[in-house]
Amino acid sequence: MKEILGTTGLIFNEPLLWEKGKKGRSGFSLPRRDVEKHPVDKQLGGPGPDFPDLSEVEVVRHFIRLSQWNFSVDSGMYPLGSCTMKYNPKTNERQAARSGFAQAHPLLPQHLSQGTLKLMYDLEQYLNEITGMDATSLQPAAGAHGELTGMLLFYAYHKSQGAPRSKIIVPDTAHGTNPASAALCGYRSVPVKSNERGVLSPQAVGDIMDTDTAGIMVTNPNTLGLFEENIKAISEIVHAKGGLVYGDGANMNAIMGIVNMGELGIDVLHLNLHKTFSSPHGGGGPGAGPVCVRKHLEPFLPVPRVIKQKERYALSEDFPETIGKIHAFYGNVGVMIRSYSYILSMGPEDLKKASQLAVLNAAYIKDQLKGTFHLPYDRPCMHECVFSDKLQEPYKVTTLDIVKRLMDYGFHPPTIYFPLVVPGAIMIEPTETESKEDIDLFIESMQAIAKEAKENPELLHAAPRKTKRRRLDETAAARKPCLTG
Amino acid sequence: MRYLPHTADDIATMLKAVQIDSLEGLFAHIPQDCRRRETLKIPEALTEWELNDHMDALAATMAVSPEYKVFMGAGSYAHYVPAAASFLAGRSEFVTAYTPYQPEVSQGTLQAIYEYQTLTARLLGLEVANASQYDGASALAEAMLMAIRVSRKKTVAVSSAVHPMYRRVLATYFEPTGFNIRELPYLPDGTTDLGPLKDMDDLGGVAIQSPNFFGCMENLEAAKQSLPDKKTLLVICFSEPLAYGLYKSPGQCGADIACGEGQSLGIPRTFGGPGLGMFAAKMKYVRNMPGRLVGQTVDEEGKRGHVLTLATREQHIRREKATSNICTNHSLCALAAVMYMASLGGSGFKELARLNYDKAEYLKEALRKAGFKLPFSRPTFNEFVVEFPDDFRKTYQGLLQKKIIAGLPLVDFYPELKNHYLLCATETTARADMDALVKEIIP
Numbered sequence A: 001m002k003e004i005l006g007t008t009g010l011i012f013n014e015p016l017l018w019e020k021g022k023k024g025r026s027g028f029s030l031p032r033r034d035v036e037k038h039p040v041d042k043q044l045g046g047p048g049p050d051f052p053d054l055s056e057v058e059v060v061r062h063f064i065r066l067s068q069w070n071f072s073v074d075s076g077m078y079p080l081g082s083c084t085m086k087y088n089p090k091t092n093e094r095q096a097a098r099s100g101f102a103q104a105h106p107l108l109p110q111h112l113s114q115g116t117l118k119l120m121y122d123l124e125q126y127l128n129e130i131t132g133m134d135a136t137s138l139q140p141a142a143g144a145h146g147e148l149t150g151m152l153l154f155y156a157y158h159k160s161q162g163a164p165r166s167k168i169i170v171p172d173t174a175h176g177t178n179p180a181s182a183a184l185c186g187y188r189s190v191p192v193k194s195n196e197r198g199v200l201s202p203q204a205v206g207d208i209m210d211t212d213t214a215g216i217m218v219t220n221p222n223t224l225g226l227f228e229e230n231i232k233a234i235s236e237i238v239h240a241k242g243g244l245v246y247g248d249g250a251n252m253n254a255i256m257g258i259v260n261m262g263e264l265g266i267d268v269l270h271l272n273l274h275k276t277f278s279s280p281h282g283g284g285g286p287g288a289g290p291v292c293v294r295k296h297l298e299p300f301l302p303v304p305r306v307i308k309q310k311e312r313y314a315l316s317e318d319f320p321e322t323i324g325k326i327h328a329f330y331g332n333v334g335v336m337i338r339s340y341s342y343i344l345s346m347g348p349e350d351l352k353k354a355s356q357l358a359v360l361n362a363a364y365i366k367d368q369l370k371g372t373f374h375l376p377y378d379r380p381c382m383h384e385c386v387f388s389d390k391l392q393e394p395y396k397v398t399t400l401d402i403v404k405r406l407m408d409y410g411f412h413p414p415t416i417y418f419p420l421v422v423p424g425a426i427m428i429e430p431t432e433t434e435s436k437e438d439i440d441l442f443i444e445s446m447q448a449i450a451k452e453a454k455e456n457p458e459l460l461h462a463a464p465r466k467t468k469r470r471r472l473d474e475t476a477a478a479r480k481p482c483l484t485g
Numbered sequence B: 001m002r003y004l005p006h007t008a009d010d011i012a013t014m015l016k017a018v019q020i021d022s023l024e025g026l027f028a029h030i031p032q033d034c035r036r037r038e039t040l041k042i043p044e045a046l047t048e049w050e051l052n053d054h055m056d057a058l059a060a061t062m063a064v065s066p067e068y069k070v071f072m073g074a075g076s077y078a079h080y081v082p083a084a085a086s087f088l089a090g091r092s093e094f095v096t097a098y099t100p101y102q103p104e105v106s107q108g109t110l111q112a113i114y115e116y117q118t119l120t121a122r123l124l125g126l127e128v129a130n131a132s133q134y135d136g137a138s139a140l141a142e143a144m145l146m147a148i149r150v151s152r153k154k155t156v157a158v159s160s161a162v163h164p165m166y167r168r169v170l171a172t173y174f175e176p177t178g179f180n181i182r183e184l185p186y187l188p189d190g191t192t193d194l195g196p197l198k199d200m201d202d203l204g205g206v207a208i209q210s211p212n213f214f215g216c217m218e219n220l221e222a223a224k225q226s227l228p229d230k231k232t233l234l235v236i237c238f239s240e241p242l243a244y245g246l247y248k249s250p251g252q253c254g255a256d257i258a259c260g261e262g263q264s265l266g267i268p269r270t271f272g273g274p275g276l277g278m279f280a281a282k283m284k285y286v287r288n289m290p291g292r293l294v295g296q297t298v299d300e301e302g303k304r305g306h307v308l309t310l311a312t313r314e315q316h317i318r319r320e321k322a323t324s325n326i327c328t329n330h331s332l333c334a335l336a337a338v339m340y341m342a343s344l345g346g347s348g349f350k351e352l353a354r355l356n357y358d359k360a361e362y363l364k365e366a367l368r369k370a371g372f373k374l375p376f377s378r379p380t381f382n383e384f385v386v387e388f389p390d391d392f393r394k395t396y397q398g399l400l401q402k403k404i405i406a407g408l409p410l411v412d413f414y415p416e417l418k419n420h421y422l423l424c425a426t427e428t429t430a431r432a433d434m435d436a437l438v439k440e441i442i443p
Helices: A056-067 A090-097 A114-131 A143-160 A177-184 A202-208 A231-240 A249-254 A295-300 A333-369 A390-395 A399-408 A436-455 A457-461 A474-479 B008-017 B048-060 B083-089 B107-124 B136-151 B164-174 B195-199 B220-226 B241-245 B283-288 B315-321 B331-369 B392-401 B431-441
Strands: A135-137 A167-171 A188-192 A213-219 A244-248 A268-270 A291-293 A305-309 A312-316 A385-387 A426-428 B155-159 B180-184 B203-209 B233-238 B257-261 B277-281 B293-298 B304-309 B383-387 B420-424
Touching: A056 B083, A056 B107, A056 B331, A090 A333, A090 B048, A114 A135, A114 A249, A114 A291, A114 A305, A114 A312, A114 A333, A114 B048, A135 A295, A143 A177, A143 A213, A143 A244, A143 A268, A143 A291, A143 A295, A167 A177, A177 A188, A177 A213, A177 B315, A188 A202, A188 B315, A202 A231, A213 A231, A231 A244, A244 A249, A249 A333, A291 A295, A333 A385, A333 A436, A333 B008, A333 B048, A390 A436, A399 A426, A399 A436, A399 A457, A436 A457, A436 B008, A474 B293, A474 B304, B083 B331, B107 B241, B107 B277, B107 B293, B107 B304, B107 B331, B136 B155, B136 B164, B136 B203, B136 B233, B136 B257, B136 B277, B136 B283, B164 B180, B180 B195, B203 B220, B220 B233, B233 B241, B241 B331, B277 B283, B331 B383, B331 B420, B331 B431, B392 B431
Parallel strands: A167 A188, A167 A213, A213 A244, A244 A268, B155 B180, B155 B203, B203 B233, B233 B257
Antiparallel strands: A135 A291, A268 A291, A305 A312, A385 A426, B257 B277, B293 B304, B383 B420
């Protein structure tokens, strides 16, 4: 094995913001006062917030030191399953920062905001083409927000058919956001189990699908990294009972240019621009969760919609069956700009190639680690593969120990204990932007950890040692919440 | 392609290892009738130079400062962002990290969010703030759903002086729930008419925005006293949190929940998003709050550290019983906000708020002197309503030609407010530009 990545360097300690500074300092250049002071209503006036006063140097050092305590895609491989932590191109940041985009007021007259409207219109067209769907709304601000929008579309559709429905089918491999989003629309989740091959069987869906069920939420490829091979048959069963099929597109990175979601019978699909389309995750957002639909659901999409009339772009509210607005303005335009820039940089060939290489990287890891770690579903995988800690059980080593040790080797842990159908799951999604050398180093690190588990499990139990903090007491944090300082 | 590191050799070696003969072969297990046959019909790839030119041309069509003088607020404000704050918010260790589920390697994001929660709670005058919502509108919708959960009632009342777009989002969220929304009219002085509250039953929450959409400061103490039932929550909403550098905070006025848009705090407008949904409440309601929370704890060596906590409220644990479906939030915008608040400090925040107020008062006075009507008498912060003469639409269009955007016409949102415009002035608005505007519109 080459030199391992993980090491310790000179990392600084840093107190909390309000433990620094002195009253009277400032890190802000206040604009020149060119108007007189005007009296303020005594009853309404307040003391202002109790913030610490800091100089610019103190603020900069504070946050730079904090930044050094973070793992990030720009520093290393982030194989988080179902999160698609691919490299975030720097040119996208430059494009979004252009003052014409960044400083634009959302309520500008439309003839003075043509550039952004065109960008949004074109991005919708590209996403329609990539997914094989008919129409897109860019308004939802995140994946779960897209799911909520999708469920509102289901609700509006069934209402327009004269009969709202009360249930929704959610597979046991689904993200937690699926049932939570459905619940916001008053739907009761009916679970359906995946079969011994890790996918849904048409019969299992047929057994529970009825005319009070609004439809089904399917993640395809699913969270085991497997393609739902019966999706067409399942869609037919659901449609035959008047239901709709929701596609969770969180795993779209596996199938760009390879599968046409529209042809699978999916009626609504959400995408995560911050996964598949390379906008950065920001330590938890902002993302964007566009919703793509087939023709029959288009009338219900959120408003305003961007329309094109001759060569002019406009925002139109003229869709009487719309579910309404889901965002104060038009969604996360800053994220859209980054993804638009990404799609134009990649073009049709490289978008497809990205999916191919994402799958190749995952298949290679699955092959190389098979035997070292237990592989519950030994089948061709898509862009991610799921192992478990079963082979390490005899050494009293768990998934948590394994991935905490991986931090010392210089990698971010994979997604763990999800999907719930695999006890002790280790879900690895390398993405296409990791080179073969990095993938090999990851594999060697995982093999070294498996060896340590056998020979010196204490190394794993005590991990991580090289991080800013050792394992944190999460139980204490929840029992006696300390949420502000 | 510069983002795809695989050489032909790498691909061949890896394919050989997995015993598949081509990249296409990786997908052989997908049923034929599920496979896409035609290639993607999107534009051919651009070089970085071509992309720059293309994006530059698109951006150049947008009416922005300094070329345009934009006197428009209405939920999206022009504030100066210090170079240090935008530099820090662009640090890739923050930008390219995932949600901090693995705390040992995410202490930077976690401590920064903890600091954001703390400064937000102090700004809004409440005990606890979450790690962010999407925007002001979704924050309001989640606040009203929370008020329903806490109170176990089925109706909420919302002031018609709450941002019209926030009210529309609220209506969208409520549509399938069976809960009711009642609207409170506004009075001639520009504040909410609290009178109808006494006749409303089953009221779980009352939402008042202050400063409201007309820029007016509401009489929040009176709102608190008008709540018909002690179980009814007072939700104070905002689109301009800088106002609390000058005026009393929502908590000081009796809010149970405060929520709104934090774009003003160091986040570029970017045509309306991403912004920052701010959300704070009294501690006794914490287990009913939506969204992520960061808490303080210690590690194995007893050193102070931070983790995501009280996750039993959240979708990944509670699934359909969660307090919200939110997962990805607006973490990086929250970081930008805490960097901005730290740069200003308490003293700077107050001074900047005062300057915003004085600029708007200057413009108000100048318009009043020029003979225009200011229909609402209540004190305002950095925006206010002006009633112009009947033919003003033409003047407004003419001003656009001169690259002046003279506020937002209110008639699109309030049909009864013909010829009424909402104008905004912040610290970025120069006196000379305000003088020029007034000179241009004097008939």
